[in-house]
Amino acid sequence: MRHFHPPRPTALELRERINKNAPFFGPVVVQMAAIKDFAVPFAGRGVPVRVYVPRVDEPLPVVVFVHGGGFIAGSIASHEGLTTKLAQRADVIVVSVGYSLAPEAKWPAARDECLAVVQWMREHAAKEFGAKPGPIALSGDSAGAAYCAQMLFIAREQRLPLAGAVLFVPVVDMTAATVTHAGTRQMIEWFVADTFPADVLRTDPAISPLFEPDFTGLAPVMLVLGDGDAWHTEQLAFAGKLASARADATTFVDKGVGHAVTDAGIDAAAAWLNARLRTPAPE
Template identity: 25%
Template sequence: MPVHPEIKKILDFIPQSDSKPKIIPEEHRKMFNAPVLPVEKRVQVHAVEERTVPTSEADILVRIYTPKEADSYPLLMYFHGGAFFTGNLESHDEVVRPICKESGYKVISIDYRLAPEHPYPAALVDCYHVTKWATEHKDELKWDGKNLAIAGDSSGGNLVAAVSLMARDKKEFTITKQVLYYPSLDLDFSEFRYPSLVENGKGYFVESDQLAEHNSFYLLGNVDTDHPLVSPIREENLEHLPAALVITAEYDPFRDEGELFAENLKKCGVQVETKRYEGATWLLRKVYPS
């Protein structure tokens, strides 16, 4: 189907140019990290608080969203997107609030360290350690001790898949659900091996010829893009991973790798639900928040 009219309005507003300026992380962050709505116009939840989680690597700021007053809650850890070098608690506040309210989960959004100041594996290590911290503070968080979900969009979906692999192999805690929103699961852009990278590579906000540069900040130091914790789609053994919900967009360059990953999970016996939003681009969350 055609691009959703609300998304087309946004795409038409974005100036088009054949010349692509060099990406400067600090400048990109000013644009990407700015919220759209003032706090009073965002979805309201019972409580929102920030705190610092100490880990062996760094002190990580988190924002904790509580849907309602209750004796216990299922828990969801949220890993924001932004190509590993942008995004923060504020950029995704409007995303996390409706997830919290509609799901009934207590949600912990993680302000993991960003590249290039902190390249791979900093973001992955932070997300894993904060998730582990949450399971070790069951009483304080009023976690029900049974339901532990992790979710993330774009590069955050990459982190969801990688943390799921780490948790399975380390066996320090058990993740029960993983939710991947239009995930970027293959960080080797030396060739466009997925048709959607070609079909949707230009004119839909995220452009395929910029992906290598975007991810280069995370991949400093000759990182092996074939490693499953870098490119989770390269993992051959996907058995015993948590049930998954994989959400893709029709006009997103990442569409095919997300859907292939879902099929690979199914082949390994993992319970998977896949939802493709027709007419949507990477700007999916602007029209279909949560």
Template identity: 30%
Template sequence: MTLHPRIAEVLRHLPPPPDGPLDPVAIRATEETQVPPLEERLPLAHVEDVTAQTPSGEVPVRVYTPLDADEYGLLVYYHGGAFFLGSLETHDHVARSLAKETGLKVLSVGYRRAPEAAFPAGLQDCYGAVRWAQENGETLKWDGTTLAIAGDSSGGTFVAAVAAMAHDDGFDRITHQILFYPSLDLDFDVDRYASLRDNAEGYGLETAGLKPFNAFYLDSGADPADALVSPIKRDDLSGLPAALIVTAEHDPLRDEGELYGERLKAAGVDATVSRYAGAGHGFVQHFSWIPEYHRVFEETRDFLGR
């Protein structure tokens, strides 16, 4: 189907990107101005900022408790933003919706970002945070069962990489991985996937913008040939946690996400690929207020409850 009309209307009114090199500080500041005030956010039983003590140092974590209970399953969430954007604030509404719809306690990770923090700092923070969650299960009132990881866009990259790191380390407590329109191949050759050409322009994220937006991460030492940078390049995907991979019809990154899902299935992993018609990249962050796309949180709940 064509791009959803309400998304198309928003995109029509977006200002053109600024000329010249990208300024991460300026772009972040603009993004933060779009965060709604606290009183307008989805209410939950408790929201608390804590510090996770990890091997890579202190990592800010925002803990979302959907309701008062004796124990909870846990979901560790990594925000997107091309490895240099996004924050606990810009994705606060996503974490709140995940907590409300799944009933899990959500831990949103404020990992270090490029270019200030070189690879693999952010990835280490993400992996350290999920290990910290398991180690502090009693304090978090973890029920000892569900320990899921989820992320959107570059956060989805970290999900796949963290799942692989945990498997290789023999850390088998991660039960589910949820990847919303993930970036899984940071080799942006436009001939690698048909969606890079089919969805190149006019849908928000454009293929021509992939290299400059990811340059801060790649220039910090992230090698696209490394399977922790481009998880689709991992040879053996067997033994990884059950996966839900959500893609968007009009996303340049659509095909790599769907191929990854097929490769997981071929390796014997319980993997579900779910394509959202009429959507473009970023719809969970920007357009989940549209009922057709808010359903992604319900699908996540159902996947976690299987």
């Protein structure tokens, strides 16, 4: 008996399918003292960002947030429910990045845009937004957390100070070797094919940080996971490598949660950021 296999959807069709679920984290429910849109200069153009300031009575630390969406979808707007809650609960300025999406922009374009935003904010956020001087933290969910994980290792190599990173349900292994659900594996294959150049190996640590041989010297990390996530096995392996390297790492596992971010996860991340970003750190 021959089985019928539906045609592979295009990246634009997948993007439309994903974005129909937007906003992923509900409407904006937290009032900000200020919200500002502008572009960070990079490579002769601008990377769009939106800055969320929860209050203005004192300088606040900065968290650069990278949204998820399978590398091909999502936006600043789709994640405002998460970013505004994080800003309010952690008492931080959140800078959400509108990076270029695949397949129009293949990796490492988006990652490099996000890194440029981090570097620019480190130099200019205090003057432009009255932010607290000092190292900046990273955060992101899913594909955005994948970019953040990649940037952790780049920051180490470039000696770029980071205050820490909160990775919500990160994707750290592009081989999807531990993903057992056939439909999920198929979706991952589509995302990876649309995002990464064909000559980049799936096990290359530059795109799959789980395969990095050295986890020492990284900025502090918090993993916010769901125990029902299809990527949970690889996420725990990543946590294990951090532990083996005696890294400053914390893991919060949201029980009964899949590949999603809940209020409990945001609360845990906010508490970690609040403590971390108010501890004096060396430049």
